[in-house]
Amino acid sequence: MDLEVLWTVTLLILVAFIPTIAFMAWFRATGKRIREPWSVVILSYLFGAIGAIIIALVLEMVAMGLLSSPVVREYDIFALDPTAFTFVMVIVVAPIVEEAAKALGVSKSMTRALGTPRSGLVLGAAAGLGFAATENLLYEGGALMEGGVSAFIAIAVVRTFSSALMHASATSVSGYGIAKSSLGGGSWLPYYLLAVLMHASFNLFASFGELFKGTLGETAALIGLIFAFILVIASVSWTRRRISALS
Template sequence: MFLVLSLLSVVCASVPMLTFLLIIWYMDRHEREPLWLFFLTFLWGACGAVSFALIGNETFSAILSVIVGPELADTMAATIIAPLVEEPMKALVLFAVMFSRHFDNATDGFVYGAAAGLGFGMTENFFYFLNVAASGDVFGWMMTVVIRTFFSAVMHACATSCVGAMLGFARFRGWGWKIAALPLGFGFAMSIHALWNGMLTVGDLTANMGFMLANLGLFIVEFVVLVAVFQLALWEERGTIRRELADEVQQRLVPLAHAKAVGSWLVRGKQHWVPKGVPHGQYVKALTTLALRKHQARNSSSGGYAFYSEEVVRLRREVAGLLALAK
């Protein structure tokens, strides 16, 4: 039975997280991230973040055990140490991705953060599933799979997405936002993590299922709020696209109908508004990237301004070349 449950643990830990990962990638409607970088972020969460977090958790738990005793240390480890150690470890990769040309705004930060969190959740889930499988308790294993797949692992994704979203939001804004982004992002992330672990710990200590049910309900509310924030980030991105392309319309570089279509998620994926002979996907991507690069050039430092300005010139040529293919 252990062998069967072990094999099922591999499947149940990986398949749902990979499915969630692709759903999040698809939800980034306007400018989807390169899959290789997206999966690399996921792998950091699954391997690098887990490894460093394990070392950090064990080290600080051992120190705390000497100070307050083993029993209290175990309780504090889940509620205090885990959020303080695991959230920075998951977010480390975001600081590398943030300085790439693919990290544009809050939407990008959100999806990269979620990817790192899902990777962490996948590996953590596997070890939890394996631990319960060793006991031979099939029902307990099934309950662990359900709870950890749809709540604990998603909690990791939600928490790290807060950090990513704040970094993305602040990247092309003033120094005030840049300074505030880290404490705000990590504050939200650690609070979500600590609240989830804390209520689970209290529920276990008191053997009160009410804490478990309240925790599940509270997390659903947090999840809905985060989805709403993600939608607001997409709405802001759409507004940027429409605003920046309005200049191109005034200069008669882009037809008004095309600027409106690219700014609409419902219309941009359809073929009817693109002239015959113009490659639909390439044209939509060129217009979207042009709008975002204009926004970035306007809000960049001197070094970044030169790069983004050159990109704007290049993309204008590309758009003009694509429109010249119209039959």
């Protein structure tokens, strides 16, 4: 492998994974007393980074195949094909599939062993951040190859502080439901559906630029970005407050 290529790949991996690992430690450190074992937190993170990504890709490929469409993932699909079909894929299919895949990183046996609903929030955030790290690696690598360094930096900054934290907070909600269910607190399904709604709302806001470019011009993308960040800030704030309250 060429030395320049090796350095580039290393840089991409570091930029994608280091921020999400830092966020994972930040969520785990929330509160005063309880701390989940690092081994369990890292296991959830790795499942999100590898297992959940594979599951989501396979299921999304199946969905695309059934609907006779080429596989194009996430909200930038609108830039290529701004149709009702792509809207459904981005706003409905992707959130349902990805939140289900990530939630598998928070097993009932894990949360039952740890014995607190807090563990579901932390492990859910870890699984979501692992998923986000691999997803960011793919997006940021594509941005570097297609748009150069400036595009890479822009995508890396925006995705690190928006979609990565969205994945963390959405899956923490699913994890919270799974933990409560494992401890006799009812069904996890409403929490999963709330996570899907959060994810779908984020994708909708992130798609504003393409959806409303005809009527709002370039302002549409800025409006969408602002709403996306508001959603992320509110979601992360709720997650950390809940983790702290359960500590």
